[in-house]
Amino acid sequence: xxxxxxxNLIFPDAKEIxxxxxxxxxxxxxxxxxxxxxxxxxTGFVHIGGLFGATVDRKMARQTGGVFILRIEDTDQKRxxxxxxxxxxESLKDFDIIPDxxxxxxxxxxxxxxxxxxxxRKEIYQAYAKSLIEKGLxxxxxxxxxxxxxxxxxxxxxxxxxxYYGKWAKYRNLPAEMAEEKIKNGERFIIRMKSQGDENRxxxxxxxxxxxxxxxxxxQDIVIxxxxxxxxxxxxxxxxxxxxxxxHVIRGDEWVSSIPLHLELFKLLGFKAPKYAHTAAIMKEENxxxxxxxxxxxxxxxxxxxxxEGIPSEAVVEYLLNIANSNFENWRRExxxxxxxxxxxxxxxxxxxxxxxDLVKLLDISKNxxxxxxxxxxxxxxxxxxxxxxSELKELLEADKLYAISIFNIERRNTKPRKDIAxxxxxxxxxxxxxxxxxxxxxxxxxxxxxxxxxxxKTILSEYESNYYNQNxxxxxxxxxxxxxxxxxxxxxxxxxxxxEPEKYKGHVGDISTxxxxxxxxxxxxPDLYEIMQILGKExxxxxxxxxx
RNA sequence: GGCCCCGUGGUCAAGCGGUUAAGACAUCGCCCUUUCACGGCGGAGACAUGGGUUCGAUUCCCGUCGGGGUCACCA
Numbered sequence: 001x002x003x004x005x006x007x008n009l010i011f012p013d014a015k016e017i018x019x020x021x022x023x024x025x026x027x028x029x030x031x032x033x034x035x036x037x038x039x040x041x042x043t044g045f046v047h048i049g050g051l052f053g054a055t056v057d058r059k060m061a062r063q064t065g066g067v068f069i070l071r072i073e074d075t076d077q078k079r080x081x082x083x084x085x086x087x088x089x090e091s092l093k094d095f096d097i098i099p100d101x102x103x104x105x106x107x108x109x110x111x112x113x114x115x116x117x118x119x120x121r122k123e124i125y126q127a128y129a130k131s132l133i134e135k136g137l138x139x140x141x142x143x144x145x146x147x148x149x150x151x152x153x154x155x156x157x158x159x160x161x162x163x164y165y166g167k168w169a170k171y172r173n174l175p176a177e178m179a180e181e182k183i184k185n186g187e188r189f190i191i192r193m194k195s196q197g198d199e200n201r202x203x204x205x206x207x208x209x210x211x212x213x214x215x216x217x218x219x220q221d222i223v224i225x226x227x228x229x230x231x232x233x234x235x236x237x238x239x240x241x242x243x244x245x246x247x248h249v250i251r252g253d254e255w256v257s258s259i260p261l262h263l264e265l266f267k268l269l270g271f272k273a274p275k276y277a278h279t280a281a282i283m284k285e286e287n288x289x290x291x292x293x294x295x296x297x298x299x300x301x302x303x304x305x306x307x308x309e310g311i312p313s314e315a316v317v318e319y320l321l322n323i324a325n326s327n328f329e330n331w332r333r334e335x336x337x338x339x340x341x342x343x344x345x346x347x348x349x350x351x352x353x354x355x356x357x358d359l360v361k362l363l364d365i366s367k368n369x370x371x372x373x374x375x376x377x378x379x380x381x382x383x384x385x386x387x388x389x390x391s392e393l394k395e396l397l398e399a400d401k402l403y404a405i406s407i408f409n410i411e412r413r414n415t416k417p418r419k420d421i422a423x424x425x426x427x428x429x430x431x432x433x434x435x436x437x438x439x440x441x442x443x444x445x446x447x448x449x450x451x452x453x454x455x456x457x458k459t460i461l462s463e464y465e466s467n468y469y470n471q472n473x474x475x476x477x478x479x480x481x482x483x484x485x486x487x488x489x490x491x492x493x494x495x496x497x498x499x500x501e502p503e504k505y506k507g508h509v510g511d512i513s514t515x516x517x518x519x520x521x522x523x524x525x526x527p528d529l530y531e532i533m534q535i536l537g538k539e540x541x542x543x544x545x546x547x548x549x
Numbered sequence: 550g551g552c553c554c555c556g557u558g559g560u561c562a563a564g565c566g567g568u569u570a571a572g573a574c575a576u577c578g579c580c581c582u583u584u585c586a587c588g589g590c591g592g593a594g595a596c597a598u599g600g601g602u603u604c605g606a607u608u609c610c611c612g613u614c615g616g617g618g619u620c621a622c623c624a
Binding site: 039040041073075076078079141145148156159160161162163190210213214215216220222223225226227228230232233234236237252253254255256257258259278280281283285289290291292322323326327329330333351352353354355356357358360361363364365367371411414416417418419420449479482483486495508509510511512513514516517518523524525526527528529530 | 550551552553554555556559560561562563572573574575582583584585586587588616617618619620621622623624
């Protein structure tokens with residue numbers, strides 16, 4: 001009994017690996033084209049870090065005329081949730097990330113290098129595992145969980161490196177006959193790689209982001225096929241990225257410590273290793289210390305959070321690019337109107353250590369992004385958001401489209417447009433007083449500032465309404481009339497005049513304007529009052545004044 | 550604990566042996582202004598630390614300290 005027989009006993013039906021090598025040939029792409037992939041588990045959850053990676057993956061593939069693949073890593077059934085794949089695809093789509101190749105639905109895909117779901121590739125992994133067993137580079141291991149646990153404890157008490165390696169690898173040199181016997185007896189086993197590495201030798205890895213890193217060689221006989229017949233991440237990664245002809249593996253830097261292992265696996269299988277780019281994790285600051293942003297503790301870790309908040313995906317992507325390439329921000333400033341696609345992204349410019357996620361900065365970017373939108377776009381996008389997350393806003397917007405757009409147009413067509421909406425969830429609050437029945441039911445108190453005397457306010461309002469206001473006035477005339485009213489009532493018609501001789505006046509034109517503003521909106525801070533009054537119109541202005549009186 | 554990586558203002562960051570150490574967000578002040586949001590101008594604020602190397606170190610080397618990642622039949 002030799003390795004070959006053992007291999008046949010374990011995987012009797014596996015195909016020759018030459019079959020797969022021919023089935024998935026080298027890609028015929030232009031020089032320098034990068035084949036990248038995003039490879040999440042089907043948890044349905046897309047992490048902000050995942051989106052970050054996927055953005056980079058797609059960017060690099062696009063930029064070089066390559067291919068961007070979506071592969072699903074479902075070798076751990078525990079992680080799976082129903083419709084998990086579909087949800088991931090949709091989340092990515094929300095950010096305009098549509099893969100060139102790979103999964104397109106729960107069970108559908110496009111491309112010649114599939115299947116793109118690892119559970120459907122079981123026989124492929126087994127074929128390669130078999131080839132390794134045949135060469136004596138992998139073997140069945142019968143150690144039980146308890147046995148392994150015991151070994152670990154012993155290693156710990158001896159203060160030596162833990163793990164399944166060297167002389168600790170109990171089944172590493174088990175004769176094929178004995179293995180055969182155990183298998184025939186129905187003993188449970190898994191397949192391990194037989195490492196050829198030596199802990200005392202160093203290898204150098206060149207990472208496209210991190211630069212050169214030196215490690216000791218791997219000497220752990222890690223598991224490649226689990227007892228359920230599916231591969232571990234390590235093995236699947238190596239087989240898939242080889243067979244899918246991936247040229248650049250861009251992944252989170254929690255994987256850097258596995259590099260020696262992955263490199264060895266590529267070598268044992270006789271594959272050419274891809275280039276690696278390990279991206280730094282996005283961090284979260286919590287009472288003075290940094291940690292990886294976490295799915296469990298931080299709502300902002302989920303990409304869906306930004307959707308729920310109504311932050312345009314464009315803004316999120318811009319922010320991410322900002323963290324990813326520090327020169328993006330300058331590029332953006334110099335190329336305000338250009339599409340993000342035109343920005344030349346460089347892996348080597350990515351930062352080596354993790355950035356703390358800055359929501360305030362994101363919101364600032366978002367504010368700028370939205371300020372450039374037309375009123376129609378603001379209307380459409382906030383309506384899309386409202387349909388999903390805010391039925392009250394939805395009703396408001398749908399009740400009268402043109403009216404809503406006229407509100408969004410206040411100070412929007414200026415050369416310096418308003419920047420007061422950072423996310424769609426801000427919209428309702430910023431327009432609500434423009435709707436009569438909402439205005440009538442607003443709980444807020446009238447936010448009068450300097451002038452609070454009710455009698456004085458009454459005088460101002462009725463004077464203004466009956467003797468000064470005219471819907472047809474242009475802005476200059478309109479404002480001059482407010483100045484006239486101010487003067488008549490003993491207020492300075494210019495703020496400057498008041499500042500020069502404050503004792504001479506009861507106040508100034510700003511105080512009068514504020515009274516009008518507050519009576520009409522209940523708020524002391526609003527966009528341009530002239531435009532608001534234009535939209536409201538004479539009758540409604542009158543009604544609102546009367547309501548206060 | 551072993552292995553690996555990182556350490557410039559509150560945050561993101563330029564910088565590659567000689568700089569008044571950029572810029573953005575945040576913060577503060579002033580200006581503009583009928584309020585606010587903008588916009589303009591200005592202020593405060595940083596090279597973790599100790600040794601080397603060098604005519605000269607933020608930059609190169611070593612130690613210390615601090616931070617992070619990883620050590621599964623999870624990815």
